[in-house]
Amino acid sequence: MRPKQAVHYPICRCHVGCVVDGGGTPASNDGFAGITLLRQAAAVVVGAWVLLVSSEARTHDALPTAAQPQGWSYPFSCCSGYDCREVAYNAIGERPEGYVIKGTGEVITYTDSRIKNSPDGVFHWCSAAGASDGHTICLFVPPRGF
Template sequence: MSLVAVFFVGAWVLLIAPNARAHDALPTAAQPHGWSYPLSCCSGYDCREVAYHAVAERPEGYVIKGTGEVITYTDSRIKNSPDGLFHWCSAAGAKDGHTICLFVPPHGY
């Protein structure tokens, strides 16, 4: 009997638990259906598109202008942007949060 109870409790948890998936970037001309931020970067609210002028390219790396944080060009948090725009994932989605991932457009975009 306890095996049946465990089965039903497990099934119930799976039905009511939210899906563990990243949220999507908004559609753009380059990606008309949008694209999904990877789970390693996003907990459903950490990532968003940022204006081109919010990130500066400097010799030492990418500078997040709102925080002053420098992300070196070899940092594993740098990701290629599928839509050619900057997207920034910060802790808890905060404007002053630590960078989790930074999606950057290719230089020829």
Template sequence: MKPKHAVDCNFDPLGRCHTKCVDGSRLARSKAFAGIKLLAMGIAFLVGAHVFLITPKARAHDALPTAAQPQGWSYPFSCCSGYDCREVADNAIGERPEGYVIEGTGEVITYADSRIKNSPDGVFHWCSVAGANDGHTVCLFVPPRGF
């Protein structure tokens, strides 16, 4: 059954008005659709806020357990995006008078550089951009001298 409209209102087979109607039913449908859209966006916002606020903070990935750190340890977020850091062999990092040398890239990191961090487990860990073997150093975890 078609809703009551003015004489100049044309309907499609589903009973929807396609021309200007005197009673403004087209405007009413438009406002109803906007309200539904606004409600859906509000629900999506609340779900997103709940996930963001309730779930634990995102952590960088963990270093593997070692004898010195049997539980492993977490790389700081500032150094690692979940795949940038890894343990490297002692011979992958050289010590020269000018600083630490990343043997694979030849990059020199001076001893005073803020990217150098203390290694909690006594082994070298290298964090490079995107975890690439030829990437720029983000952080270098070095064992303390005499470890």
């Protein structure tokens, strides 16, 4: 009986760089493929961690407008990368007691620390997880007469 001869194929059904015997079935490869998969898994975990840390370290930017052609950055205290967005002028109302987020009915008093000056003259709303029905984190309001 003739011994099986191992042939190295660059790509096969089991994983990249596996060893297949002459009959087309995976042969023993002394665990090297497992090390490769372990390295790949470690690289994915490290890459995901780096993306998570870097996205928390930087702020989210508002889109450019005529008043701010370069755009501007939301403060980290208001936005963790996806909480803030520009909203239409008619999405925010005013009552004697404060600003009203029309989509949620939430009233933010004029003296609330969540009210911020909008540097581009447009309303921007930051809500929990960026949800349209979320709790307000910050509301950027254009100055009167902007």
